[in-house]
Amino acid sequence: MAAHRLTLSVPAAPTAVTSARHQAMAAIAGWKAELDDEVVHTAELVISELVTNAVRHAGTGHVSMTVRLIATVLRIEVCDSSPVLPQLGLPDECSENGRGLFLVAALADQYGAEPTSTGKRCWAEIALPTSPDQKSAVALPLQRS
Template sequence: MAAHQLTLSVPATPTAVAFVRHQAVEAIQGWQVDLDDEVVHTAELVISELVTNAVRYAGEGQVSLEVQLLAAVLRVEVRDSSPVLPRPGLPDEHSENGRGLFLVAALADRYAAEPTPTGKRCWAEIALPVRPATKTTVSLPLQRS
């Protein structure tokens, strides 16, 4: 499978989340690759959560998104200028936020947050379902007794 990629950079504003999510889903669907609706929906949620966290905690500056379709995974990577690495945890039941990385951990097959020279990178990988290459039909002659 050929690699497909989308890269976006937007100001760290609340309106950026919906814009980035929409652009990413549109690009993924435009790659003309047979992806499950579940994979696309999972990617949409992961993108939304990672970009929301970046916007909320990065302060001013840019937030960058990169989505790559590789052989067996869809990789989502978000970069921002804050050096503070997020820590997943369970929020209080009355909290209005704090569930983003918990959701990413539940939805993605792998995820991490890593420092970079200019801030941090948070990424998640969604494994693509394995589909049989071809359908095989076996027909056997009926035996009469």
């Protein structure tokens, strides 16, 4: 499979989430890589969650996103200017937010965050099915704090 890449920068504003998601989905569709619906829908949700977190925590400036399709992996990277790395946890039942990284962890095959010279990079990888019968299983040993 050929390598494909989209890189974009959006303002750290709530409207950026919709813009980033739409641009990424248009690019992915344009790659004509014949990704199955589950991968595309998973990517759409992961992009929304990572960009939302970046916008929420970046302060001012821009958020950058790169989506790459290489071999059998779709990788999504979102960078912002905050040096604070996210912490995975399960929020209270009454919390109105705090579930984004939990969703990313549940949907992606791998995910992580790392410091950069200008803030941080949060990333997630979605493995492409190698056969039509391949199913993914998720095991999440999380407890409420």
